[in-house]
Amino acid sequence: MDNPRRAHIKPYLFAMELPYIEPHKIKMVETIHTSTLKERSRWITEAKYNLFKLTSRQVTVDLLTDSGTGAMSDRQWAELIQGDESYAGSASFEKLRETVRELLGYPFFIPTHQGRAAENVLFSALVKEGDVIPGNTHFDTTKGHIEFRKARAEDCTIDEAFNTTTDHPFKGNIDLNKLETVFKSVPREKIPFVLITVTCNSSGGQPVSMANIKAVSALAKQYGIRVLFDAARFAENAYFIKNREKDYENRTIREIVLEMFACGDGATMSAKKDGIANMGGFIALREEDVYQQACTFNIMFEGYLTYGGMSGRDMAALAQGLKEAVTYEYLHGRISQVRYLGNKLLEYGVPVQQPFGGHAIFVDALKFLPYVPRKEFPAQTLAVELYKESGVRGVEIGTLLADRDPVTRRNRYPKLELLRLAIPRRVYTDNHMNYTAAALANIYARRNFIQQGYRIVREAPIMRHFTIELESAEEKTVLC
Numbered sequence: 001m002d003n004p005r006r007a008h009i010k011p012y013l014f015a016m017e018l019p020y021i022e023p024h025k026i027k028m029v030e031t032i033h034t035s036t037l038k039e040r041s042r043w044i045t046e047a048k049y050n051l052f053k054l055t056s057r058q059v060t061v062d063l064l065t066d067s068g069t070g071a072m073s074d075r076q077w078a079e080l081i082q083g084d085e086s087y088a089g090s091a092s093f094e095k096l097r098e099t100v101r102e103l104l105g106y107p108f109f110i111p112t113h114q115g116r117a118a119e120n121v122l123f124s125a126l127v128k129e130g131d132v133i134p135g136n137t138h139f140d141t142t143k144g145h146i147e148f149r150k151a152r153a154e155d156c157t158i159d160e161a162f163n164t165t166t167d168h169p170f171k172g173n174i175d176l177n178k179l180e181t182v183f184k185s186v187p188r189e190k191i192p193f194v195l196i197t198v199t200c201n202s203s204g205g206q207p208v209s210m211a212n213i214k215a216v217s218a219l220a221k222q223y224g225i226r227v228l229f230d231a232a233r234f235a236e237n238a239y240f241i242k243n244r245e246k247d248y249e250n251r252t253i254r255e256i257v258l259e260m261f262a263c264g265d266g267a268t269m270s271a272k273k274d275g276i277a278n279m280g281g282f283i284a285l286r287e288e289d290v291y292q293q294a295c296t297f298n299i300m301f302e303g304y305l306t307y308g309g310m311s312g313r314d315m316a317a318l319a320q321g322l323k324e325a326v327t328y329e330y331l332h333g334r335i336s337q338v339r340y341l342g343n344k345l346l347e348y349g350v351p352v353q354q355p356f357g358g359h360a361i362f363v364d365a366l367k368f369l370p371y372v373p374r375k376e377f378p379a380q381t382l383a384v385e386l387y388k389e390s391g392v393r394g395v396e397i398g399t400l401l402a403d404r405d406p407v408t409r410r411n412r413y414p415k416l417e418l419l420r421l422a423i424p425r426r427v428y429t430d431n432h433m434n435y436t437a438a439a440l441a442n443i444y445a446r447r448n449f450i451q452q453g454y455r456i457v458r459e460a461p462i463m464r465h466f467t468i469e470l471e472s473a474e475e476k477t478v479l480c
């Protein structure tokens with residue numbers, strides 16, 4: 001009232017809250033491949049009902065993974081041109097090392113070609129036969145690298161993580177009682193580290209709270225055990241801390257990230273996730289002696305210490321990607337889009353895991369397709385249906401992924417049978433999310449008519465989901 005210049009806003013009593021917008025605009029586009037139901041039915045049959053065997057041209061919206069599928073920014077592309085390809089001492093390496101030091105606060109840095117390579121190098125130095133590595137649900141390659149060394153990964157995630165409907169803001173948290181039980185029952189020298197995966201990919205991209213990170217760190221310190229991070233989605237985790245945890249709403253993402261990593265002694269990173277790079281990874285460490293040991297393995301497996309399997313240009317683009325990943329604007333756009341898809345599905349009544357994770361939406365296939373027997377793989381059945389309906393490619397996170405028990409050779413039935421829709425970073429628009437949600441809504445409307453799934457024709461002894469061949473369970477049932 002007092003300020004006449006502001007008088008013009010007074011008469012409006014109603015004002016809409018402006019929606020989030022993508023924090024970028026599009027400079028270059030890539031054509032999307034459309035197809036008919038008839039074509040897709042043929043392609044998926046030829047692919048033996050395994051979505052990994054489809055070519056990208058047969059896929060319309062590809063939500064198979066958010067790994068290495070992000071869109072680089074104009075600044076990242078500019079960095080590519082400036083890449084320094086010197087074998088030793090490249091300027092691009094220094095740029096990446098300094099960026100990681102600044103963000104995570106660890107003095108020692110080793111580049112690798114991707115996340116599992118960082119695990120291979122670091123675990124070669126730290127993990128021995130008979131060791132136990134407790135943590136929240138370990139990622140499959142992480143578990144693979146632990147078990148390959150005849151050590152054991154102990155899942156200490158809180159129980160709430162395994163119920164898709166209970167509301168808990170930090171379902172990636174570690175249960176301190178479970179963790180202490182491991183500390184008490186295993187000799188200290190057999191626990192090389194506790195591993196905190198941020199966000200927890202295997203339990204649905206669920207975040208870990210700062211309070212939990214601090215508590216795990218304090219407990220580990222008490223027992224003299226180091227804490228490492230699997231940092232693939234560290235920035236998304238920091239975003240959830242800022243939005244969901246008391247006392248952090250006014251802190252910047254960078255401050256939160258520094259505080260998280262201050263609770264640990266090192267990290268492995270798949271830069272194909274929050275690095276917004278198409279390839280890359282690294283190890284960051286606080287302890288010099290661990291760094292020295294890892295250096296030897298890096299030279300053996302990855303390459304010399306100033307490139308470790310990455311080209312100079314890739315290191316330069318990754319440094320820029322990491323800087324963008326820790327901005328609130330980027331994270332808000334990214335995670336809002338994931339939430340947008342989740343909310344659309346909820347609107348249609350589709351059962352999805354809640355709260356939504358950072359990088360993906362998980363559809364609960366046991367609730368979605370209650371008539372498909374578990375031995376006929378309900379989540380895979382749903383993935384095939386979604387592909388046929390729309391050309392959208394998701395991925396089964398269920399019995400096929402869980403492999404057989406190594407001893408009994410029986411199928412391992414995990415607690416959850418999920419269809420994961422992973423959202424690539426900065427690639428799709430909200431309309432692609434609308435399309436995906438509408439396709440699932442259509443299948444949901446006819447869900448009770450879907451009563452049969454698939455049966456295995458051929459499978460590999462481990463990691464079978466990548467190459468498995470299936471046939472419709474219907475065919476033979478009809479005959480008998």
Ligand SMILES: *Cc1c(COP(=O)(O)O)cnc(C)c1O
Pocket residue numbers: 067114115116117139141142197201230232233269270271272273280281
């Ligand atoms: C992707 C991922 C890895 C492995 O990284 P790659 O780059 O695929 O080798 C490890 N841990 C987590 C949590 C991941 O999401």
